[in-house]
Amino acid sequence: MTNRTDTREWDAGAYDTLNAPMTARGNDAVARLELRGDETVLDAGCGTGEVTATLLERLPRGHAIALDGSRAMLDAARERFAADARVSFLHADLGEPLTGPLGGARVDAIVSTSTFHWVRDHDALFRHLAGALTPGGQLVVDCGGAGNIAAVLDALRALGHHEHPWTYAGVGETEARLRAAGFDRTDVRLVPRTTRFESDEQLERFLTSVVLRTFVTELGDEAGGALVRDVAARLPAREIRWVRLEVVARLSDAGAAA
Numbered sequence: 001m002t003n004r005t006d007t008r009e010w011d012a013g014a015y016d017t018l019n020a021p022m023t024a025r026g027n028d029a030v031a032r033l034e035l036r037g038d039e040t041v042l043d044a045g046c047g048t049g050e051v052t053a054t055l056l057e058r059l060p061r062g063h064a065i066a067l068d069g070s071r072a073m074l075d076a077a078r079e080r081f082a083a084d085a086r087v088s089f090l091h092a093d094l095g096e097p098l099t100g101p102l103g104g105a106r107v108d109a110i111v112s113t114s115t116f117h118w119v120r121d122h123d124a125l126f127r128h129l130a131g132a133l134t135p136g137g138q139l140v141v142d143c144g145g146a147g148n149i150a151a152v153l154d155a156l157r158a159l160g161h162h163e164h165p166w167t168y169a170g171v172g173e174t175e176a177r178l179r180a181a182g183f184d185r186t187d188v189r190l191v192p193r194t195t196r197f198e199s200d201e202q203l204e205r206f207l208t209s210v211v212l213r214t215f216v217t218e219l220g221d222e223a224g225g226a227l228v229r230d231v232a233a234r235l236p237a238r239e240i241r242w243v244r245l246e247v248v249a250r251l252s253d254a255g256a257a258a
């Protein structure tokens, strides 16, 4: 049973009707993986599994581990892949070491899309990822980066909300974190993208269930709905401007840093 006041939980049904921008970016990230087709790949923050499905097209003889911290999201992914023996499921928190949840096993690659900005401590996050990878293993990431949804943050501040749940990291600090964790071949960049909405209702639905989800959960439907409308009204256009942090990295052949 999903707890509606738990900010780790997502409305998986609503997410599946709104996921087009995340799926497009996620599919681009999967395309950046170098795969033979028989590897084991961890999808870190798989959500309902839309991007995992694209990953599985690249793994005809391989295995995907679909990991998520939201039970509702993971249940939706479990249902989607019920008949696919190539997928296993893991309810785990990326803020914690992954060696326990993975039972000490290591994966050939990790892909993560639209997730890492929800994790507070990126130093620890990259250490946990390195600890879960085989030496020379790949990491491919898309997540919100420095400058992401700046107009939404401006609107939130103007409405008195100075705290937010996201970590929007830049290139230099991410490169330093990767190297400290043991990655030695790194390509990190910030890439602008824009999602345009056809109606105020579409924009407000997206803000409610994706971008401002934790605010709405904490404030409740009435006050949360008012916040969503106020933020939407303050945006300069009916669009969300993203700045994505894109990472392609390889763990050193010696493995994770001690």
Ligand SMILES: C[S@@+](CC[C@H](N)C(=O)[O-])C[C@H]1O[C@@H](n2cnc3c(N)ncnc32)[C@H](O)[C@@H]1O
Binding pocket: 008, 010, 019, 022, 023, 026, 044, 045, 046, 047, 048, 049, 050, 051, 067, 068, 069, 070, 073, 092, 093, 094, 095, 112, 113, 114, 115, 118, 119
């Ligand atoms: C916006 S969704 C992205 C889902 C999917 N990767 C996609 O691109 O559609 C973010 C996902 O990250 C998960 N997530 C956020 N923080 C997490 C954490 N600390 N540990 C595990 N999963 C987390 C959420 O539960 C959610 O399913």
